Amino acid sequence: MTIDHKHELDQQDFLIKAAELLKAYVASSSCSSKPVVELACPDKLAAAFAAAGVPLKLDDHQAAAETSNELIAALQTTLKHSVRTSHPLFFNQLYARVEPVGVAADWAVAATNTNVHTYEVAPVFSLVEAALLDKVARVIGFRQHDGLLVPGGSISNTYALHLARFRKDPAVKTRGAAGGPVLVGFTSSHAHYSYEKAAHLTGLGTDNMVAVEADAQGEMLPHALEAAVAAARKQGKVPFFVGLTAGTTVTGGFDPIAAIAPIARRHGMWLHVDGSWGASLLLSPRHRGLLAGIEQADSVGWNAHKMLGLPSQCAAFVSRHPGVLQATNATHAPYLFQPDKLHGEYDIGDKSIQCGRKADAFKWWLQWKAVGDAGFAARVEHNIELAEHVEACVAAAGGAFLMAVPRVAANVCFWYVPPSLRPFDPAAASPEQWAALGRVAPAIKARMQQAGDAMIGYQPLGQLPNFFRLVFANCVGVSRQQLQQLLQRIDQYGRDL
Amino acid sequence: MTIDHKHELDQQDFLIKAAELLKAYVASSSCSSKPVVELACPDKLAAAFAAAGVPLKLDDHQAAAETSNELIAALQTTLKHSVRTSHPLFFNQLYARVEPVGVAADWAVAATNTNVHTYEVAPVFSLVEAALLDKVARVIGFRQHDGLLVPGGSISNTYALHLARFRKDPAVKTRGAAGGPVLVGFTSSHAHYSYEKAAHLTGLGTDNMVAVEADAQGEMLPHALEAAVAAARKQGKVPFFVGLTAGTTVTGGFDPIAAIAPIARRHGMWLHVDGSWGASLLLSPRHRGLLAGIEQADSVGWNAHKMLGLPSQCAAFVSRHPGVLQATNATHAPYLFQPDKLHGEYDIGDKSIQCGRKADAFKWWLQWKAVGDAGFAARVEHNIELAEHVEACVAAAGGAFLMAVPRVAANVCFWYVPPSLRPFDPAAASPEQWAALGRVAPAIKARMQQAGDAMIGYQPLGQLPNFFRLVFANCVGVSRQQLQQLLQRIDQYGRDL
16 A cells, blocks of 8 residues: 555645744743643533544544544644643643743754654754753863753653762672662651652652651751651661752752762762752753752752653753763664764664653753853842742732741742731631631632633642642743732632632 | 843744745655765764754853754754655665655644643543554454553553563562562563563562573574473472564564464463564454464554654553553552542543653554555565565576565665675574675675765674564555666675675
8 A cells, every 4th residue: 555645635734834823822822821631521611622523532444534624723722722821820840931042943943754763863952962962061160060851850850869879889780679678768757749659660669769858948958858868777778868958849959969978978878869850950050059959969850841841751860970871771782873883973862761862952052152151140030029029919908928948049938828817826826717717828819720811730739738839941032020919819819718 | 030031032933934844844754865874973073063053062161052043954964864764765764755745644633742641631632542442452353441642652562561570470560570579581592672672670580580592583592491481490489471572673483473372371470562664464354473472472562663754752562461550550649640530431541651641642543534444555566575675686686686584574685795605505504604795785885885875784683694684664655666776786785805
């Protein structure tokens, strides 16, 4: 069977129409007069696609679309009902407001459709990745380095555990963990859940990934780490890894790297800093002090798709140990990394746990060229100024808002206190009052989603019931005034609760 | 510091110009009058970027570009010196010739910039992923299923090992592998190197990932598996996993799933089929027999970015055990998977080892809507017809070409025999003659790259020295005549060797 192009849809025609749609979408994506989301339950979405002539379901005998207009209808329906993550009032996640240069770079990555495993198929992207990682390492303060762009911060944390285990017990690569020592790692109790997932995946086991006590801001207590290490040693386990966080997910806290580094060194533990969220503060002369000591880390993860406005995914994993990725991961497959080909010495794929790997570095590199160090610094500082402003508004709100956790950087965690619960005194509140407070954020959020005018995350934390977490991921174009309006809207939605 | 938009480059303007460039690039990307690559060493590439005014290196004090034209120059230089993977004569990899619908879908994914971890931020993409996986599972023949889109086939294989271990030894999730049984898995000696990488990462250890003997086409010998399992049991190890391959990387062989499945079942082993390359044959009524028995697998990996022309990455991992991903990977992080939010029951993120995950399913789904089952079947069958044609040309070449391995499906493995080595008799050739034959492919490939007129992979295999591997990944627009010209060109480049 050969492909009958005459009877197939004109894909080029679709691409051209789609590009027009998407350019307009990106141009208007940060427009505050549009809803952040047109909330729809799955049934309603299925109905919308059916009405557009392109049902969500793929049939047992799926027919082809007959015209590119049918596919355009599918694309329009997709855009209409997707969440506008670039909207000024989308604060639901640690990413938001993607910028056009990054989008264009991602489009180029899709169009060239290559793989950064070998220089021969990705000459430019291989060198771009090297140039980017070199700059990232200099910003961190590493004098030498090894690194890769990886599919997100969870995978960065997985690499860190994996490399740390190999450094401590090189025989694990062949013998496996089953015959080896019981290794034990440490993270703070506020660390991202991906450390736990990585403990499953690597076969470390969550019993051997100890959650060390943190303070109210989510910052690891050095003496608690010392105690946890001693306790693990008593159980006959071998400490090998400390996973710190620069910018915890909920509170935005920064583990004290400089205070922890000597402890890690003394106990022969690999020190990783999960800077997925907070490493971008390194780009701000005003705020990089929160990461003091990071140059002593063995590895760092840093997601540019969070605070720097690049499209997901754009995550760097960097270690200060040259050659460690190759040593840990290489298999020297002769069908890919041929020793007798041209320029094979520039191949980077064997360092990875992936074979196919996208040229994500290009996005970050091009955006760095576009805005420079100063542009990135301005973005980071603008985010944090907005966070400071919201904190000040909460303090000035006369009891309608209440900070749940002290602010450190770009996360503001607060309760809305409806009139029925005011004044709310945390020191004296009854369990019933706390429970009532915990029902407020979900109710307000649902109303906001239904109205489509803003999205903010909420969650409980330890003993604290549900509070709003307002995160300033990339706030290009977001003003103080918009944030004040947002707080007013919360008040409107919550007044009757 | 707030962002001074007046002094920042106009990113929208850049996006519009970039989109024009990229539309033209995609439209001409399969044009055979352009070179497949303008080969350049790293120094020459660095010089090209410097000449364009946008050096590859990022400075210590990186300044911003002042005009969007500077960035356009960077983009143009990138496109000019990248490999044209959609070129009709690019056969270097198991991916090629991306189609415009997939590119447009990838552009939409970048523009919407969301994350398929929760329904609330990705309502459409969550349902699209479910609809796609449902269809994929039906094509495989699973009556029920669980699945995810993952960043490539290597990660699929890693999921398979990870799930298999958890099924065999659920305590591993908390206790870790160190205190547990020594598990042992089996793949064929022709399996992809990612099984080995996954054995490193999961802490299984490569000693416990046994390479079972295969025949010349790279297909696992069932009796050899039986023997390997018995040998491992004798060593006190616990068999838990068989990783088969549908479409091996080099020879394109298909492990005999139906023959292996009862062995796996009898020994209580998880049966995974790495169909990264070959599962697309399931879409062809003519060729799906090569995967007979696949519905008995516990899990299957399938990359649509290989034979189906979608942009990388677009890889599905599917298991026939509902709930197995959640059981193996879930951590129930309360800051993401809040039990009290709207539609939280549609969240899929906790099944993944990632937190951020791209909406790759959208590409495959939209392309399926565009071309239908028949369009995919036609692509697969066209690929294999071209492979058959090349095989016939090799046979008819009177000794100038020689099959290195019998062809099974879409891989054609052959030597070019220069006149100085003819007639080449494999049964009687001396070690010197074999060594001389092994130097031919790298030399011809380098000449082809320098001329920029084609790219084909080569590699040694066991005792066989370097041979060409011509792979038919997605050959929309590629003709028999072009392949004949390609063989003629190999002859021209190699005649003097």
